[in-house]
Amino acid sequence: MTIERSNSERTVRMAGEYFQRDRNLQPPAYTPTYKTSVTRSPQKALLSLEQSLSELTGPVFNHNDLGPLDHDMILNYAKDGEPIGQRIIVHGRVIDESGHGVPNTLVEAWQANAGGRYRHKKDTYLAPIDPNFGGCGRCLTDDEGYYFFRTIKPGPYPWRNYVNSWRPAHIHLSVFGPSFTQRLITQMYFEGDPLIDICPIVKTIPDEDAIKRLVAPLDLNASIPLDCRAYKFDIVLRGRRSTLFENRLEGN
Amino acid sequence: MVQPLNYFKETASQTAGPYVHIGLAPDYAGFDIFETNFSNVVAGPDTKGERIKIEGRVFDGTGAPVRDVLIESWQANSDGKYSHPEDTQQKPVEKDFRGWGRICSDFETGVFTIETIKPGPVPGRNGKTQAPHISLWIVARGINIGLQTRLYFSDETAANGEDQVLNLIEQEDRRKTLIAQRSERDGETVYSFDIYLQGDNETVFFDV
Ligand SMILES: [Fe+3]
Numbered sequence: 467m468t469i470e471r472s473n474s475e476r477t478v479r480m481a482g483e484y485f486q487r488d489r490n491l492q493p494p495a496y497t498p499t500y501k502t503s504v505t506r507s508p509q510k511a512l513l514s515l516e517q518s519l520s521e522l523t524g525p526v527f528n529h530n531d532l533g534p535l536d537h538d539m540i541l542n543y544a545k546d547g548e549p550i551g552q553r554i555i556v557h558g559r560v561i562d563e564s565g566h567g568v569p570n571t572l573v574e575a576w577q578a579n580a581g582g583r584y585r586h587k588k589d590t591y592l593a594p595i596d597p598n599f600g601g602c603g604r605c606l607t608d609d610e611g612y613y614f615f616r617t618i619k620p621g622p623y624p625w626r627n628y629v630n631s632w633r634p635a636h637i638h639l640s641v642f643g644p645s646f647t648q649r650l651i652t653q654m655y656f657e658g659d660p661l662i663d664i665c666p667i668v669k670t671i672p673d674e675d676a677i678k679r680l681v682a683p684l685d686l687n688a689s690i691p692l693d694c695r696a697y698k699f700d701i702v703l704r705g706r707r708s709t710l711f712e713n714r715l716e717g718n
Numbered sequence: 719m720v721q722p723l724n725y726f727k728e729t730a731s732q733t734a735g736p737y738v739h740i741g742l743a744p745d746y747a748g749f750d751i752f753e754t755n756f757s758n759v760v761a762g763p764d765t766k767g768e769r770i771k772i773e774g775r776v777f778d779g780t781g782a783p784v785r786d787v788l789i790e791s792w793q794a795n796s797d798g799k800y801s802h803p804e805d806t807q808q809k810p811v812e813k814d815f816r817g818w819g820r821i822c823s824d825f826e827t828g829v830f831t832i833e834t835i836k837p838g839p840v841p842g843r844n845g846k847t848q849a850p851h852i853s854l855w856i857v858a859r860g861i862n863i864g865l866q867t868r869l870y871f872s873d874e875t876a877a878n879g880e881d882q883v884l885n886l887i888e889q890e891d892r893r894k895t896l897i898a899q900r901s902e903r904d905g906e907t908v909y910s911f912d913i914y915l916q917g918d919n920e921t922v923f924f925d926v
Contacts, residue, residue, distance in 0.1 A: 487925065492731055493862035500733075502860030505779035506915050512925035515883060518842050520853050520868075521926045523802035524792060525818035533753045543751055563726045576741025586737045587748040588786070588825075600751045602741045638734065638741055644804075646792045647926045649855050649864055653732040667733060670862045676730040702726045 482707040483517045484647045485563055493670035500666045501627055517647060524646035527572040527606060536604045539575070539617035543585075543600030550596055551580025551618035553694035556654070556682070559611045560641055563705030567611025573701075574604040574640040575615055582623030582633075591623055616694070619656070627666050634661035634668070643703040654699045655681045731863035738788050738857060739822060746822045758821040760791060760834035762814025767796030767835030770907045772869065772898060775828045776856065779916030783828025784858055791819040791832055791869075793852040798838030807841070836871065836907075842882050849877035849884070851896075856913065866924045869911050872899045887922055895921045 495507035515521070535542040540549060556575070560568040578584045578601060581593030585601050599618060607613045620635050636653040643649070655662050662668055662681060671677050679702075688696035739747040745755045761767070776784040794800045794817060799809040801817045815835075823830040834852075842848040849870055856865040870878050878884055878897065887893045898909035913921045 488728060489925075491727055495862055495865075497862060500860070500862070503733075503862060504860075506784065506858065506860035507779075507862075508865065508920055508923050509779075509916050510920050510922075512923050513886060515886070515924040515926045516843060517926060518848060518882075519800060519805060519840055520792070520794075520848065520851070523800040523804055525816055526802060531754055531756075536752060543749075561726060563728060565724075565726055574741050576737065584737045584740055585747065585749055586740050588736060600740075600744065600749060602744050602751060604741075604752075638732075638738070640734075640742060644802075646853055646855065647866075649790070650729060650731060651734045651738075651857055651864060652729050653735075670732070671730045673730070676727065679727070680730060680732070702729045704728050705725065 483522070484645060484704045484706045487704060491671070491673045491676040493672065497666075497670040500670050503670070521647045522645050524642060524644060524649070526644075527570070527642070529606065531572070532604060532606065537615050539577075539599070539601065539603045539615060541616075542603060544598045547598055549579065549599035549618050551599075551621075553616070554619050555614060555616050555688060555690070555694055555696040556637060556699055557612070557614035557685075557688055557696060558682075558698050558700040560607050560613060560643070560701045560703060561611055562643070562648075562703050564708070566705075567607070567609070568643050568703055569607055569609045569611055571607045571611075571644070572604060572642045573607060573613045574602070575617070575637050576602040577617065577620040577637045578623055580618050580621050582621030593621065593623070622659075622661055631666065632661050634659045634665050639699075639701065641701055641703060648703040650701070650703060652680065652701070654697075656697060657681055657683045733859060733862055734788060734857035736786055736859040738786075738859075742788060743820060743822050756820040758819050758830070758832050760793065760815075760817065760819040760832060762812065765795065765812045765815040765835055767837075768907065770834060770836050770909060772832040772834065772852075772909045772911055774830060774898075774911040774913060776823065776830070776858075776913040777915065777917075778860075781917070783823070784915070785823055785825050785828040787823045787828070787830070787856060787858040789821040789823075789830060790855045791821065791834070791852050792855075793817050793834065793837040794840045796835055796838050798840045798850075800840070839877060846882055847877075847880075849874050849881040851881075851883075854913075865915075866926050867913070867921055868896050868924070869909075870897045871909065872897050892922050895919060
């Protein structure tokens with residue numbers, strides 16, 4: 467546990483355990499309309515575990531882990547030119563449930579190219595590979611939890627669920643936070659995409675508002691005129707207790 | 719009416735999908751983009767402790783190996799100290815030990831391996847000590863939210879018997895799903911650890 471000083475420098479808070487995950491807002495394991503989940507979902511109840519040092523800690527990353535272009539998917543795989551497609555910025559904050567920015571945390575992103583094709587040996591969709599687009603990026607949040615990527619807007623793509631299933635345009639995002647209990651992978655969608663509402667993967671989430679929070683709005687204020695548009699996507703990780711009464715993990 | 723609590727809500731999880739390797743292990747996806755890639759090698763050359771290899775497969779409900787799974791591991795060093803600022807134990811932690819690994823299964827066989835050192839016992843709750851263990855987080859296509867579990871070691875019978883978490887598992891029979899079996903192979907120490915997503919041997923997963 468850490469002792470964290472608030473801005474006033476007067477109060478001393480103990481940062482304790484992470485809030486219970488709200489399973490009503492998270493997809494359950496078994497979601498038959500997303501067919502692959504049927505055989506990959508545990509059927510027994512999860513065992514609720516009170517957190518110990520093993521859960522309160524997690525991997526720490528730093529700038530030595532990253533290359534200078536890792537956050538720029540327009541340039542980080544450019545071979546003989548820039549990738550084809552709509553130039554966009556994806557930016558936002560990683561915060562916790564109390565609204566505190568999560569600094570220095572690793573955010574990783576991956577996506578299909580403008581035609582909806584992944585650079586992956588298992589993707590055989592007939593849209594072409596873009597020779598100048600890798601489709602992955604990563605960055606560390608700054609002291610306030612801000613992150614940004616520059617990329618190409620991904621295309622929707624077909625997938626084998628129903629015969630005629632199409633994923634809405636999306637970017638996969640992976641986030642750490644300071645503890646292994648906060649580990650999260652999600653997907654961000656784009657405002658105005660009619661495929662969002664009918665996507666079986668989106669619909670694994672049982673809460674309408676939780677789905678809306680995965681849809682990034684167009685953010686013209688962060689766009690670069692005559693160059694690229696921006697979409698804003700904030701990510702919320704589990705918060706942690708911070709009370710005057712400490713729940714001592716060490717015992718009394 | 720009452721005042722609103724004004725907490726933010728945790729972002730909803732979505733499956734890592736079939737192409738998770740592009741973002742998290744592009745070398746596995748079949749292309750070269752980053753100067754540094756994360757890997758299944760958890761301990762560097764200067765890290766103390768017994769060198770071990772962990773090997774296993776993740777099985778789905780039909781008994782088939784999950785060949786596109788991605789696992790992350792988190793562990794303490796051989797002194798039982800995590801490489802993290804909140805582990806305030808007065809113990810050293812090696813500079814080349816992050817304690818974290820990112821592991822992809824083989825696309826053909828589904829076998830995953832972790833190359834690491836055996837962790838020491840770590841502090842538990844209420845002044846107790848936990849048996850040596852490694853925390854695992856499992857994602858794949860078809861898994862809607864990452865699965866958390868733990869790996870314990872078969873040669874730690876006494877410590878395992880005292881472990882708070884293992885003892886929390888009401889059905890004693892299920893505790894063995896978290897225990898990796900030790901063997902020697904070509905002079906190497908190998909722990910076998912298969913994970914079952916469903917079925918009679920379903921691995922114990924945690925809500926932490
Ligand atoms: Fe995708």
